[in-house]
Amino acid sequence: MSAPLRPRAAAPRAADVPSSGAASGAPLSFPRTLTVGVVGAGRVGAVLGAALAAAGHRVVATTDGSGASRARTALLLPRVSRRSAADVARAATDLLLVAVPDDALAGVVAGLADGGALRPGQVVAHVSGAHGLAVLAPAVAAGARPLALHPAMTFTGTPDDLARLAGISYGVTAPAELRPLAARLVADLGGVPEWIGEADRPLYHAALAHGANHLVTLVNEAADRLRDAGVAQPEKVLAPLLRAALENALRLGDDALTGPVSRGDAGTVERHLARLAATAPESVAPYLALARRTADRAIAAGRLRPVDAESLLGVLAGIRREVAA
Template identity: 55%
Template sequence: MKPGRLGVGIIGAGKVGAVLGAALRAAGHAVVGVSAVSQASLDRAELLLPGVPVLEIPDIVDRSELVLLAVPDDALPDLVAGLAKTGAWQTGQLVAHTSGRYGVSVLAPVKAAGGIVLALHPAMTFTGMSLDLTRLVDCTFGITAEAAMLPIAQALVVEMGAEPVVIAEADRVLYHAALAHSANHLVTIVAQAAQILGDIGVESPNQVLGPLLRAALENALAGGESALTGPVARGDAGTVQAHTQALREHALDTGSADIVEAYLALSAATAARAARRGKLSAEAYLGIQAALSEDDGHAADSPEN
């Protein structure tokens, strides 16, 4: 090991834990153990962390200078508190979690035992495959730590090839909500659009959507809301009304009421934001609102409602 290298223990060989463990290993740290229960996590550990022993969680904590907790958000508090009750945490030990929701307050039992606590959340969606390691190069980590410990968190992120951005403890939930709202709901919207195209007989919905969505995402990232196009932004109330009617009929035919509900909610939000920016006149905004609120009286019959 190079000077300053750490013995790292990975608790949770999920898609995030295994990838970050591999990134830390590539930076010269020694991964001394990994926890894995399901067959998928065992396979992932073997693929991304070959030669690393699969150990019980207390054994990992006992032999690690840096413990990386890569477990689901809801499981994190009980795991930390449970290990504290057994006296597992060590003075001077680095303990970092990968949760977006939490800052370092969730690691209070570690700090009480003399540990150094960090929150390192990658703003990235992972597949759990080796290709994720290349994605880290363009990835940002939301980091939270006490001021004196921020350089440690920043150094670990930079070593993995990513960029650290400091998030205040009080802002962690909003930070995570922003990421989930964008990335997770994007997947849902794409799936809904692909379903509609498939339902009307388009053989390759992704081929139709791919160029459009890539261009829209690039334009939105480059130009923000000035990149907004489409019938809502133009104030084409008649088109929006036609969309709404067609989607309500589609919901009756397929039971997919979630699609029209999402369309209505997002169109309303789009219109409100466009109006606040002056892109929609007051008259056009009212027209869009009326088109969205007009009900043909059948949507309530959907099995999804």
């Protein structure tokens, strides 16, 4: 890569994450086969429950939900009973997996703790990328042990997801005494742990959302503009180009940059912006933001000389002022 690599951050120390109440931080002993319950039968919860069952763990209960959730659990966890969240928590003597939306997580955990559904020594794990261990404080107060276990993958909630779990990374935040169990669970799921400090969870999740979610938006924006240009099947045009660009970016970093911005072709970019403003004005602002960030990275990587970037940056700045006016 042209841009210098920053040193990889060390795995978080025990002091970086809240204690679960263990006296010495020494690794804890758990049975090889865990008794597991899943609160939240959405796409992630049902798939991870099925993966844990396939790894030999005893998944005993999951929560009921919408018609889609029932169909999903019937397909992925056909022999697992559906119960209330409190009953699932009581049945999960070893591991309770909480797979609910980020904004609902704190309320669900607090409700289970306040209702007496959690037990001392039980591991309560959530699968949120945005949260660390702090959101599990009510569970810790009830004597449970906290674990944040986020799969870095997009889910459809179908059996196809099980094959996609092979080799993926999990963002894990855990007290020192739970690290061996966390590593074993990730291995059972066929994944690789990435140890994330409590304070770094929002940055970790922002990076994943920026890369994956915004990629979907970017691809669909490109497809829409190709349709505007008269291309009947934009996915056929984009598929080989985008696959090559993604592979090159992952392999080469900023050395994969190509196109008018990386060459400083101000006239081409100006024509892009003029036609976008006339055809799809809602695409002008995101194009500008990404073009400016691309220029910054190209300059920092040495692929675009500052002197060659002056006209380009002027075009971007001038269009920005028109848009803001």
